[in-house]
Amino acid sequence: MRTCRVQGRRALLGLIGYALGAGALAAQAPVNLDQRYPTGSINTEALAEQALADAAAVRQAIDARYSAESARCAHVFLATECQDNARRAHTLGETQVRRVELEAHDLQRKLAAQDRTTQRDAEQARWQQANGPQKEREARKATQQRADRVQEHAQDALRQQAQAASNRERYQQRNAQHDQDEVQRASVQLRSVAENERRYRDKQERAKAYAA
Numbered sequence: 001m002r003t004c005r006v007q008g009r010r011a012l013l014g015l016i017g018y019a020l021g022a023g024a025l026a027a028q029a030p031v032n033l034d035q036r037y038p039t040g041s042i043n044t045e046a047l048a049e050q051a052l053a054d055a056a057a058v059r060q061a062i063d064a065r066y067s068a069e070s071a072r073c074a075h076v077f078l079a080t081e082c083q084d085n086a087r088r089a090h091t092l093g094e095t096q097v098r099r100v101e102l103e104a105h106d107l108q109r110k111l112a113a114q115d116r117t118t119q120r121d122a123e124q125a126r127w128q129q130a131n132g133p134q135k136e137r138e139a140r141k142a143t144q145q146r147a148d149r150v151q152e153h154a155q156d157a158l159r160q161q162a163q164a165a166s167n168r169e170r171y172q173q174r175n176a177q178h179d180q181d182e183v184q185r186a187s188v189q190l191r192s193v194a195e196n197e198r199r200y201r202d203k204q205e206r207a208k209a210y211a212a
Contacts, residue, residue: 031058033096039103045111048104055100062093 037051066086073082 033058035098035102039099042100042103042107044107048107048111051100055097055104059097060092062097064089064092080110124166 031054033051035056036054041050042048051119066089069089070083073079073086076082
């Protein structure tokens with residue numbers, strides 16, 4: 001009978017301890033990140049830094065609370081249920097922390113990318129301001145050089161065409177002179193042959209006259 005009273009007293013103390021532990025857990029609950037930083041509300045660098053600081057503090061708090069609750073639950077009545085409640089609370093806190101950290105880091109990356117783009121554009125503008133006139137002069141010079149080369153090639157082509165025409169004309173003139181020379185030589189040869197024949201006939205006639 002005494003044993004039953006002792007066991008009943010222990011069970012009652014366990015229930016009281018569980019109830020007190022649950023109340024302490026609720027009283028020491030860290031900041032609710034979902035309420036402080038609703039989805040899409042982190043939109044400035046300062047707010048992102050503050051959110052990361054709060055998330056780090058919440059993570060530290062829920063980790064410490066989970067360790068304390070795990071140790072406490074081992075000594076209370078309904079220890080398994082106590083452990084499950086502590087685990088669910090820790091998981092919920094971790095989910096909030098990860099979401100806030102993800103949004104804050106995403107915003108920081110976007111702002112950093114915008115800063116890099118702005119800096120790159122500014123550097124490009126400064127470079128163009130410093131080197132633009134020189135580049136423009138170089139571009140005009142290159143354009144003029146290309147135009148000069150095109151004109152030079154065109155002039156070379158015209159000279160080659162004129163030279164070819166002159167060569168053809170000289171060739172034709174040489175051929176015509178050669179033909180004329182051949183005609184003259186043939187005419188001289190014909191006259192020479194005719195003269196030789198005439199002299200031969202005269203010689204024959206004088207010989208006949210002398211013989212008679």
